[in-house]
Amino acid sequence: MNALLQVENLRVEIAARKRRLVAIDDVSFEIAAGEVLGVVGESGAGKSVTGTAVLGLLEAPAVQAGGRILFDGRRIDTLSEEGMRALRGKEIAAVFQDPLTSLDPLMTIGDQLTETMLTHLPMTRAEGEARAGELLAEVGIPAPRERLQAYPHELSGGMRQRVVLALAFCCAPRLIIADEPTTALDVSIQAQILDLLRRMCRERGTAVMLVTHDMGVIAEVADRVAVMYAGRVAEIGPTRQLIAHAAHPYTRGLMASIPSMRRREKELTQIPGAMPRPDAPVAGCAFHPRCPQAFARCAAERPPAFPVGAARVACWLADPAFEGVPA
Amino acid sequence: MNGTDIILSVDQLTVRFDASPPLLKRLVTGAKRRTVHAVEAVDFQVERGSTFALVGESGCGKSTIARTIAGIQAPTKGAVSFMGVNVAGFRTRHAALPYRRNLQMIFQDPYASLNPRWRIGRIIAEPILTHRLMTRGAALDARIAELLATVGLSPKDAQKYPHQFSGGQRQRISIARALAANPAFVVCDEPTSALDVSVQAQILNLMKQLQRELGLTFLLISHNLAVVAHMADRLGVMYLGRLVEQGDAEQILARPLHPYTRALLDTVPDPHAPHRPRARLSGEVPSPLAPPSGCAFHPRCPLADARCAAERPEPIRVDAVSVACHAVAEGRIDAAQPDRPKDQQSLEQSGDAA
Ligand SMILES: Nc1ncnc2c1ncn2[C@@H]1O[C@H](COP(=O)(O)OP(=O)(O)OP(=O)(O)O)[C@@H](O)[C@H]1O
Ligand SMILES: Nc1ncnc2c1ncn2[C@@H]1O[C@H](COP(=O)(O)OP(=O)(O)OP(=O)(O)O)[C@@H](O)[C@H]1O
Ligand SMILES: [Mg+2]
C-alpha cells in the first residue's frame, strides 16, 4: 500500500506529579491517499490524543515518547514548529472535537474563512470572499451569503460545526484529521457532509482519519476501521469484515451496545465495568477485567497484534497457536 | 390531558433574534433589519416521569427551546410554565432558586459548559452549595464521590481539572453535576453524542433507571434517532422553528405521517445496511432569516401543491399523534398504510449479521 500517512509504534506519555502516565502505547496504522480510516473506541481511549500527535499539536504535559509519524514518506514528528505550522492548514487540516476552539469568537465567520485562504493560497481578497460563500453553501449552511456576517455565537451548534468543516476544506488539504466532525449534526446534513468528504477522497485523493462514535457513519464512509481501547489499537481491518465478524471481544461488545431503531429493548446491552485509565493501568490485556472470554494468559501477558483475514487483532483468542482455553 | 400530571407546559412559544447588521452599516449600505425566526408558536406538554424528545434539522430551534425552558433565554412571545409557575416571570434570583434546583440542564457542548479553572469536585458541588442542600465537609465529599461513581468516573477524579479529561469524560461530569441537586426535570441537549456507544449505553440505562427510581422527567434533544427511539415516550418533530408532528413516539417512528418526518427517518445511517439508497432531502436548505410562506417545508416536499405554498397547515389529530400537513389532512398521503414497515422488514433481515 502506498501510504500517505504512516504512524509507527506511537507512544504518548503524560507527565503527572510523580510519574509519567502512558496515554498512547505502541499504536501503528497507515492511511493511503483517497482512503478513509475510521477510528472508534471507548471514550478516553486516546483517539483525540493520537490525532493531536499526528498534527504535531501535543501540549505539555503530553509528549511523544516514542515511535515515528511519516507524511508522504517524510518524517514529520521531528519537524520544527514552523515547518509543522506550514504543513498544517495547507497539506494537513484538522477538524477538532470542540468546534469553539477552532473559531475566533471575535471575528465573523466570513473573515475567518477568507483570512485562512489568503494565508495559504494565492488569491485576492475578493476571490477569497466569494469562495467563502461557496464553501458555506457546500457544507449546507442556509442563506450562506448573509451568514458570512455572523459571529460564531449566533450560530446553532451544528452550524458552527459546519463552519469548522468549511475551514478545514478551504485549502484543499491532502490529509484531514476529523475528530467527530458530524456528531453535532442532524442526519440529513450529516449525509451531505459525508458525501462531501467521500467526494474529496475520490476526486482529489484526500486521505481522512475520521474519529467517530457512530458505527452507522463508519459503515457509510470508512474503508478501514481502527478500534482503540486504553491507548492501544485493539483491532484494525476492513470495515465490512469488522462490522460483520468483529474478532476482538471489545469490538463485539461495542457493536452490541448500539441502540437499534428496529427493536426497543428495555435495557441496552452494556459492557460491565469501565476502561482502565492511564493512571491505573492493568497488566496483560487492558480489556481482560471486562472480557467475558478472558482466561489466565490474558491477565498475565499483553497480546500482540495477530493477523485475522485482512485485519490485525490484539487478542489471545486470535493467536494462531491458540487451542482453546486450558482447563 | 386530564388526570395526568403535567410538569412542563409550553404554550405558543416564539423566540426571535435580531440579526441585523450594525446600525451604521445599515445606514451606509441601506441593508435592512433581519430577524431570525428561531422558534415559532410551539406548543407541547410534558408529563411527569416521562421522556419527551425533540428532533429536527440542525438550526431548527431545539437548543433555543431548551434554553428558554432553562430560563436562560427570554421568550419573544408565549409562555413556559414549569410545575405551575411561569418561567419567564421571576423577578429576583431568589425567587428563581427553587425552580432552578428542580430543573437542570445538560448542555450540547461539554467543553463550553465546565469552568476550566475549577476542580471537578467543585464543579459538581456547585448546585448543591448554591441551593444549600448540604454544607462543605465529609458528607458532601461522599456525595460527590457517589455521583462520580454513578456516571462511571472515579472518586479520585474530583481533584482534577476539566482539561485532563476526554470529551466523553467531560460529558459525564456535566451529567453528574446535573444530577447533584436531585432535580425533578433534566433538559438533555445531545447528552450522549460525545460518547462512544458502550458508555452511551451505560448513560442511557442510567437515565432510565433514575427515571424509574426517582420519577425523573427528561426533555431529550438528539440527532440520533436510535437513541430517541430507545428513550422517548413522546416525540416532537421540528422543522424551521415549528413543531410539524408530535405525539406517541412509538407511533411516529413506526408510522411517520409528515413528509418531513418520513424523510428524516429515511436518512438514518444503519451500520448493518450501509450504502442503501437513502432518500435525501432535496432542495435548498431553508433559512430562518426568511422562512418560506405557507408550510415551511413546501419547497422541499414531494407532495406540495399550491395550497401548501399559500396557507400554513394547522395541526390535526391522527390516533395518538398531531400533525400539521395539508397532504395528510386531505388524505393525499396514506395515513394507514405508509411504506415504513416494509422498509423495516428488510432491515431486520440484514441486521443479524453481527
Ligand atoms: N492534558 C492531560 N492531562 C491528563 N490526562 C490527559 C490529558 N489529555 C488527555 N488525557 C487523558 O488521556 C486519555 C485519552 O484522551 P483522549 O482525549 O485521546 O480520548 P478520546 O479517545 O478522544 O475520548 P473521547 O471519545 O471521549 O473524546 C484520557 O484518559 C484522558 O483523561
Ligand atoms: N444569539 C443568537 N443570535 C442570533 N441567532 C441565533 C442566536 N442563537 C441562535 N440563533 C439562531 O437560531 C436558530 C436556531 O438555533 P438553535 O441553536 O436553537 O438550533 P438547534 O436546533 O439546537 O440546532 P443544532 O442541532 O445545530 O444544535 C439558528 O438559525 C441560529 O443561528
Ligand atoms: Mg476525543
Ligand SMILES: [Mg+2]
Ligand atoms: Mg442545538
